[in-house]
Amino acid sequence: MDLEHALHDGGYATLTEVSGEAAMAKLETEPNVRALITDINLKNEASGWDVARRARELFPDLPVIYVTSVAAEEWTSQGVPRSLLIQKPFAAAQITTAVSQLLNATKAVPTPNPSKANSGSFDQPRS
Amino acid sequence: MDLEHALHDGGYATLTEVSGEAAMAKLETEPNVRALITDINLKNEASGWDVARRARELFPDLPVIYVTSVAAEEWTSQGVPRSLLIQKPFAAAQITTAVSQLLNATKAVPTPNPSKANSGSFDQPRS
Amino acid sequence: MDLEHALHDGGYATLTEVSGEAAMAKLETEPNVRALITDINLKNEASGWDVARRARELFPDLPVIYVTSVAAEEWTSQGVPRSLLIQKPFAAAQITTAVSQLLNATKAVPTPNPSKANSGSFDQPRS
Amino acid sequence: MDLEHALHDGGYATLTEVSGEAAMAKLETEPNVRALITDINLKNEASGWDVARRARELFPDLPVIYVTSVAAEEWTSQGVPRSLLIQKPFAAAQITTAVSQLLNATKAVPTPNPSKANSGSFDQPRS
Amino acid sequence: MDLEHALHDGGYATLTEVSGEAAMAKLETEPNVRALITDINLKNEASGWDVARRARELFPDLPVIYVTSVAAEEWTSQGVPRSLLIQKPFAAAQITTAVSQLLNATKAVPTPNPSKANSGSFDQPRS
């Protein structure tokens, strides 16, 4: 997949989930997430807008990048602050630049917000 | 009221509504809105987060400023892009500077987004 | 006049010229200019776009603000870098905030660019 | 050529013209342009400053990057708003970062401005 | 004094100290500071550069504004990140805009950094 390949080339490791629900579950149990890249229209109920809101509840400073071919105009009302939206089709360099730029603008490593996390979820994967 | 007084001193006219629901109704019938300033915890159901999302659906480039004493930490997940959050208590100059700065960064007068508005609502007040 | 009144209230002194040609002549003989505010459609030939280009030749870091009711869409192709465009009608606070914000972002007092000025023009008004 | 090679490596496709006049003609007939990179001193009459102004008339939000070894100081008076100037010699990464950063800051795919285009020119190459 | 008058007009309260040493002592015992405005050349040993560094150790997100007529060129090597430098003479609006702009860009009320404060100093004025 192009997007992951671009990130690996830039030195990033990636975790991929097939639905918004799975991504949100992963965010709750994975303390080492450094950025979220999400499509808007996902399998099942949750949209990329939902995933990003949940991600920011858990990691208040998390860089968020939306990629979409159809929902760009909703960003102004549905996106989170300080996020970027990249329209498809995109070039590989847009993705690595976006992630790097947002990470470099973050003063510190995003830290989990314990008050919003499910109890214990950062130590043990959920069953 | 301090906030309105500050805006009038800066040369702005204001429209005030007592609930989020009333503010959203006003936004649908009032084509000349240039910025939204909203508290987070409002009378009734709708929060300031809801009002701002609806405002941006109607006016995609509308400057949005949240003022709050209790909900600042939710801004990162609930705020709209390119918005500002001002914590209470604030100084009058913070409000006029925030509105002016966001207006000056907007390339053009915010224009209603006709596809999202209720039919006819920009010409006639709703009953 | 509203615009000048707003600037005086903010602690600024103003020089006003009635045409683009007069403004450009003034810029060449006046070393203490700190910012330019110009309408686009001016008396005579020169437009506000022309005045701003000449001003930036003379003072490379000069804050530039355009105010206009009719030519806003031309800013993207005719404006100078790091300028602001304010649409009429505007509130007084937009003007003082714009000038202050641009001045505060300038690292040093704008200095005349001697290589572009007419010889001797900073000491003596031109005949 | 270094610049094009850098862009291709970043996942971008390029169109190259040998003069400013040819570039401006291409811009009028090519609706899929996403960014302009131009030298300042070009063959024939038109300069890079001219090409960028024409490009922005046609595509108001188009990312514009100037590359030059000799004319950098003119950018402040001759460049278009929200453009970048890269001095020669440059590193490949400067070009891909500049294009990606400007594209990612653009809310939507740059769309042609039909009112400024020659009639019909977006459908058929000009003879 | 002009600077304080401008701030009071904008709705701000001010604390003034006559030396850098006194300002640093005040910062250690005063948890409600929201911004620092400092001249560079101060009475006694400590400079404005020193005061700002100490202020940021105590309040990591504190807005910092330097005002100076003589030391502007040192800002690039001696200033703290995300600070502003305003050259004297300045207009009143520059000060209120600078403070307001920096406060509005701060996500939360600046909180004291307890690990850097002297023990107990936030509860009791020092003798």
Next chain:
Amino acid sequence: MDLEHALHDGGYATLTEVSGEAAMAKLETEPNVRALITDINLKNEASGWDVARRARELFPDLPVIYVTSVAAEEWTSQGVPRSLLIQKPFAAAQITTAVSQLLNATKAVPTPNPSKANSGSFDQPRS
């Protein structure tokens, strides 16, 4: 070394010094430096904070990037204005994006500040 490899891949050449003292000596004799990347905790006395301050005295507009695993929280009080801090571990793309972004935001090639340099040091390596 990862960091240098990333820069070379992006088209940059690098000079490496093993201590802060050596880096500062190099900066005084090397007029072609375009950016500084420094760790905070260095061999010997001088820290990365010291190196960056000296670098900015010599080259007022020099892009500065700090990389560190332990001293990130000191950046707010010890960093220079308009610098970036990248936390270790970092991805290669963060470094090339950071350097490129800061270089592209600099209006001109950083020029040595002759008044701060040791006499003659830009022509001849020091003995």
